[in-house]
Amino acid sequence: MAKVLMKGNEAVAEAAIQAGCRFFFGYPITPQNQIPEYMSRRLPEVGGTFLQAESEISAINMVYGAAGAGARVMTSSSSPGISLKQEGISYIACAELPCVIVNMVRSGPGLGGILPTQGDYFQSVKGGGHGDYRLVVYAPNSVQEAADCVMQAFDVSDQYRVPALILGDGMIGQMMEPVEFRTPKKRDLPEKTWAATGYDGTKQRAVINSLYIEAEAMNAVCTRLQQVYRQIEQNEIQYEEYMMDDAEICIVAYGTTSRIAKNAIGQARASLGIRAGLIRPITLWPFPSKAISDAAGQCSAFVAVEMSAGQMVEDVRLALDGKRPVSFVGTLGGIIPTPAMIIDELKAIKEAMS
């Protein structure tokens, strides 16, 4: 298929349709409104259903209903709306239902603002809702990658029966870039024999449920979930290494900030001779801890760059386990970091090193 120029939000929506998503439930919130708007136009064309729910709470529970019925289904929102969905996401995780959730992050806490931040990292990768569960979290840094991640997320979610989250921000959602809808690598996806489609006696009766009153039963479910999470950690980690071959300082950044980091790396190398490189997590969970830990052999310092007060940096420190110093460059409130901020930090590290 040829490349087309599209907004990130629209590319996310079209990618979902290309991936076979036929149900979408959402509630308006800036900066992701183009996703439901696009879906409301496109889904009926392909025999699908778009429904505007009365709240994010309802939308995620409609997702629970549709996913439980065996359909490919998606919802999208932005930070405050994603907070409202958390109870439902926890239920979906426990009931082992595949679905894709998109969060085009805005600033917070509270009603916050509509500008891009990365303040929902903890919520996305450490739980968000209650209980011991994980989401597979993708953090694309371009419109093309957003489309790729969405298409892959449906397959991964179906394969492991774990909900997947696309973590973008207002920047990824709003910017226009060329995009091509590429079919992801083929996976052997299990048939959804567990779906509630009506009980005709030919299969086991379907019960879509997250209630386990007895400790033994709840323990069995939690243990199974953990086993699945270990498999995902084995198989699904994705990251990009940029100029890491000879790097002495390693920047870790994802999504929008990774683009700024690349720019800073180019400038630092060209004008200051500082050999910086980048490890860019594409999956935030599972996190590329090993790649970061391995880079400690070669890099003497690490810098995490985020549009937050310092969230992913904790996982970078955990990955390094004290082996190397980790510093942090962050912005808050929707202020975008500049390459100069990153270069200043690289200079300070370089001076301390010599």
Place this chain on the structure above:
Amino acid sequence: MAVVFKKSGLIARLPFHYCPGCTHGIAHRLVAECIEELDMKEKAVGVAPVGCAVFAYNYFDIDMYEAAHGRAPAVATGAKRVHPGNLVFTYQGDGDLASIGAAEIVHAAARGENITAIFINNAIYGMTGGQMAPTTLVGQKTTTSPLGRDPKHCGYPVRVSEMLSTLDGAAYIERVSLHDVPHINKAKKAIKKAFETQMSGKGFSLVEILSTCPTNWGLSPVEAIGWLKDNMIPYYPLGVYKEAKSHDE
């Protein structure tokens, strides 16, 4: 010997966990009998609530969901939109449907969502031990209204059937009671009518079933039946509140 009564084949051979004298069991039986008599077993999908009926998915021998507290109408919406030919129903208590899930039920009705809600109004939060519900009567004592519900402090009980019947999307709404055999028979007719409404694609249907909670009302099962009749029916009059011919009328 002639069989005069037998358990619905749709109810699993398990002991109910409901308290002695609780009318949840009767409501389950009526729902199961209606599904069987309409020959919809293979197409029926139920959504259990959070409340005493939380284990309903164990009792109905059909495909089932267990939903988050109050969200059954949204879950049913997702289930029905994927398989429009299925008979999708929710089974919800008054705390579940009229309090935490008020938005979900109102908008399912407003959309004319082609599902059926079986609404068990027992004027109390049964499962959590007898707290005040949105349907608790004025003056009724509960563990969180120990001196009796005072409307100056916490307002008046919600009449769900009347409220939802104002919505154009609601196709069939009836309030029934389980306090004696004639009324139980009427309740069954209402449930069947609601299911038929859904099967003919007319839109949203709801049957509000006045029920007892002897345990948390602090009454014997027989006294509870009397209390329902004397106190609930005057405030929650029985009858058909909405009957639309087709979705667009």
